[in-house]
Amino acid sequence: MSAKPDRQCPETLAEYAAGVLTEPERTAVDAHLSGCASCAATLAVWGAVAGATGPPVDAPPAPASVVPAALARAALAPQPRPVGKRPVGFVWQLLRVELRLVRPSVWLASLVVMVCAAALALSGGSGAGATVLSLVAPLVAVAGVAGVYGPERDPAFEALAVTVTSPRLVLLARVTLIFAYDLALAMAASAVVRVGAPHIGLVDLISGWLGPMTLLSALSLLLATSAGLTTSMTVAGSLWVLRVLTIGVPATADGWLAATMREVWATNLGTVTATLVLLVAVVVLSRRHLRPRGRWPRLNAG
Amino acid sequence: METGAEAMPVPDRLRWRSRGATSDAGDRPVPVADAVLLGRVADGDPAALAALYSRYGSRLLAFLERYAGDRMTAEEILQDTLLAVWRSAHLYARRSGVSTWLFGVARRQAHNRLRARSPELLPLDGVAAGWADPAPGPAEWALANLRAETIAEAFAALAPHHREVLALAFAARLRHQEIAEILGVPVGTVKSRLHHARASLGRALADRGYAEEVP
Numbered sequence: 445m446s447a448k449p450d451r452q453c454p455e456t457l458a459e460y461a462a463g464v465l466t467e468p469e470r471t472a473v474d475a476h477l478s479g480c481a482s483c484a485a486t487l488a489v490w491g492a493v494a495g496a497t498g499p500p501v502d503a504p505p506a507p508a509s510v511v512p513a514a515l516a517r518a519a520l521a522p523q524p525r526p527v528g529k530r531p532v533g534f535v536w537q538l539l540r541v542e543l544r545l546v547r548p549s550v551w552l553a554s555l556v557v558m559v560c561a562a563a564l565a566l567s568g569g570s571g572a573g574a575t576v577l578s579l580v581a582p583l584v585a586v587a588g589v590a591g592v593y594g595p596e597r598d599p600a601f602e603a604l605a606v607t608v609t610s611p612r613l614v615l616l617a618r619v620t621l622i623f624a625y626d627l628a629l630a631m632a633a634s635a636v637v638r639v640g641a642p643h644i645g646l647v648d649l650i651s652g653w654l655g656p657m658t659l660l661s662a663l664s665l666l667l668a669t670s671a672g673l674t675t676s677m678t679v680a681g682s683l684w685v686l687r688v689l690t691i692g693v694p695a696t697a698d699g700w701l702a703a704t705m706r707e708v709w710a711t712n713l714g715t716v717t718a719t720l721v722l723l724v725a726v727v728v729l730s731r732r733h734l735r736p737r738g739r740w741p742r743l744n745a746g
Numbered sequence: 747m748e749t750g751a752e753a754m755p756v757p758d759r760l761r762w763r764s765r766g767a768t769s770d771a772g773d774r775p776v777p778v779a780d781a782v783l784l785g786r787v788a789d790g791d792p793a794a795l796a797a798l799y800s801r802y803g804s805r806l807l808a809f810l811e812r813y814a815g816d817r818m819t820a821e822e823i824l825q826d827t828l829l830a831v832w833r834s835a836h837l838y839a840r841r842s843g844v845s846t847w848l849f850g851v852a853r854r855q856a857h858n859r860l861r862a863r864s865p866e867l868l869p870l871d872g873v874a875a876g877w878a879d880p881a882p883g884p885a886e887w888a889l890a891n892l893r894a895e896t897i898a899e900a901f902a903a904l905a906p907h908h909r910e911v912l913a914l915a916f917a918a919r920l921r922h923q924e925i926a927e928i929l930g931v932p933v934g935t936v937k938s939r940l941h942h943a944r945a946s947l948g949r950a951l952a953d954r955g956y957a958e959e960v961p
Contacts, residue, residue, distance in 0.1 A: 492897060
């Protein structure tokens, strides 16, 4: 006999076997089945499938046990706020929270180093103030910014890695805090030096450190988030030693390297542009790199 | 794909009735009250959630138990489902029936929980598997004479989308039109997926040594 059904055969045999047809539909199929052996055989197959995959016999748990359990879970695990809709004042809130998460030693160390620098600048001869500040202020900011985020330094790193707020946003919030703090410190130190040595212009003082500070911070931030804190500090430190040497060692002051260093570590359009480029790179690359490395198994690897 | 439906047209009389029965839901007395209940759930009424569970719990659990393969996982997913319903009842837009919506939620929860267990197999309705013959093949005739336990064993080893469609059709006992809405596919695809699932079941059983001559 042919396995192909003829054109009048109903296609509701599976639903018939499942027992979900309406009464008139059932009657129509029944009428057809009495005269069609092919459909009767097909129905027998569907019937066997229905018998094996039908509703299990155990009764479902009583509502009195299931529903309260689900509601308890709802109460215990509040629904995460949708990331797309942030409340007004979110940025302010984030900054305040992150303020508490930055280690106190970061604030203190920056302050101590800057006070020492200001003291050194004041005690030195004329012209020493600008040089000292231009050498110290960038280094203070770099140390703070590079170590502000990452598994090495952050006691809350594991918790932050699973929060709704993206790691990038946390990173930017912290860098903003640290950098603003160091900026304020350097400004205050400049003001103090200016008072102690009135012959130096305040603009000259500030432009001596502002450009190098932003550029070196941006570079070390990029390296810290992509290659790790050690690499970042090594590279930033080396560059800075190079600069210190070309200023401090008279024999090198006229070489091409010294000229380059003066050009690079200055406050001008070039350094501002370079800083912006580096910051964009930080934001773009942080999508890939701001993940915990090596410590935890990847959840999606299995 | 609609080839299954084209190859085996239903008499117009039948087609009309089956369509009418599912779209105006005149044969089911509860839809209006269901939507009202869901509205109360959205307003935070636990009693409404319990009432919805009383109505659909056993069918949801039947689907989940067949789909997930064991009772304990199914009950966990059922609880996930209730939690999701409690939280997202306000998102119900009356574009589908409450029952369809509930099964859609349950299905998503099942996917979430089962995804970790096995890699996702995408259904290839009629793409790689070819046309689904509505009439059983040689291997499938054997099904009719096998014990339910034997078939159930082979069923548990089927691809997820085959277990899913069979569980929706026979464990949850949903109309094909409803299954189509839940899965977001045309009703013809539901029918052909069912045929493929049945064929896979037949092949699995033949591989296990259960076969029978073509009658």
